[in-house]
Amino acid sequence: MKVEIAKGDDGLALAELRVLAMRESLESIGRFDPKRARERFLSSFQSSNTHKVIDGEKLVAFYVIENHKDHLFLDHLYVHPSYQGKRVGSEILLSIIDMGVSEKKAIRLGALKGSRSNNFYMAHGFVKTHEEEFDNYYELAFE
Template sequence: MNLKLEACTLNDAAQLAELRVLAMRPSLERIGRFDAKRARQRLLQNFSTEYTRLIKLDGMLAGFLVLRPQDKDLLLDHFYLHPDFQQRGLGSAVIELVLAEADELGKIIHVGVLRDSDANRFYLRHSFVLREVGEFDNYYLRYPQADSRRCD
């Protein structure tokens, strides 16, 4: 598996908005809240190439994530894989890279997840802890981990 996180450009915005719609559709339909236009707008209204990374697998666009600073912490604002790349271990490989980066920086990661989404189990498996339950979303934290292999 040739996995890379790459910088994006403004030209990627529309394609990433469509990818978000594809990835979110099943979860939003389950709760009766699917609105493709709103799903696109949520991404595009705060789109920033500075914090957005393309997830490429063997050179193909498999997904993207947005990891932005929030106070002294990090906010995993978006993390989506195209449905064709889900359930293959790619999400776990990507989140491990993000967690290693946060650990290196000593930063807490915050993430909000649709309450009825399968992503809730994903984040719990990757050492996130539930902080708050909202009307539609669950909010998680992941504290930095010490690397027992590191020698200081």
Template sequence: MSDLVSRLSLQPVDSGDFEDMLALRVDAMRPSLERVGRFDLARSRERLSAGFVVPFMHHIVIDGEQRVGFVTLKPEGADALRLDHLYLRTGFQGRGIGEWVMRWAKAQARNERRDITLTALVKSDANRFYLQHGFVLEGGEGVDLHYRWHVAAEATC
């Protein structure tokens, strides 16, 4: 696993990457969306389009060329960054890549002295991942759960 992590990097996204990123998002999200009866390709396209903010998006890449996921970390108000997307292709979950991305995101948040907020689907395996990485459940609505990682709380640990 550590060998794989040493081969990871983040690369910028450009507007021409949308279709490939949509396919990746569908691949990563489909099982969770189907569990809650919410998979819809048109809705997936709409959701990604609404959050497609190129300056805050990064491809997750192995060996400088194999795109295995993407992440979006963007400002949200004065005190937080929003982890809007963190998706990995099927077969790349559970290999330490998400943890590597989370370390990067937390380093960005610490540098800016901001918390990190995110939303995850009920019944998604991502919920366990976020709880293991220090996120606190703040509430939910419908099929969405809202989490926050407090940069100040980590500083007191």
């Protein structure tokens, strides 16, 4: 597998992957709306901070990292359902953690309440900082 910076015309394929990856979690809380999920992603898509993971010719995951003055914000991390449970997400997250360590910046992120991703992030050392109506927020700090 290789990691590449996204291109401007990758937005729709990334939005489709987001819909596939989030479907189960959104259905479980009665909020699955594929059109809204696509539009929400595409409205803020910037290829320069979006990394896609490719296996052969197949898009299997992507993530978005925003580099702020005092922290890194993991805005998106989605893995194709057929690649979930195969350590793809963990490998991505460990590389982001390495980035945080080397830059001496905390990593922050949000996760949909009720999603399995909450346990995934906590298993990697993230601590819940607060919650809002639909999301839990986490941080992993390095000191």
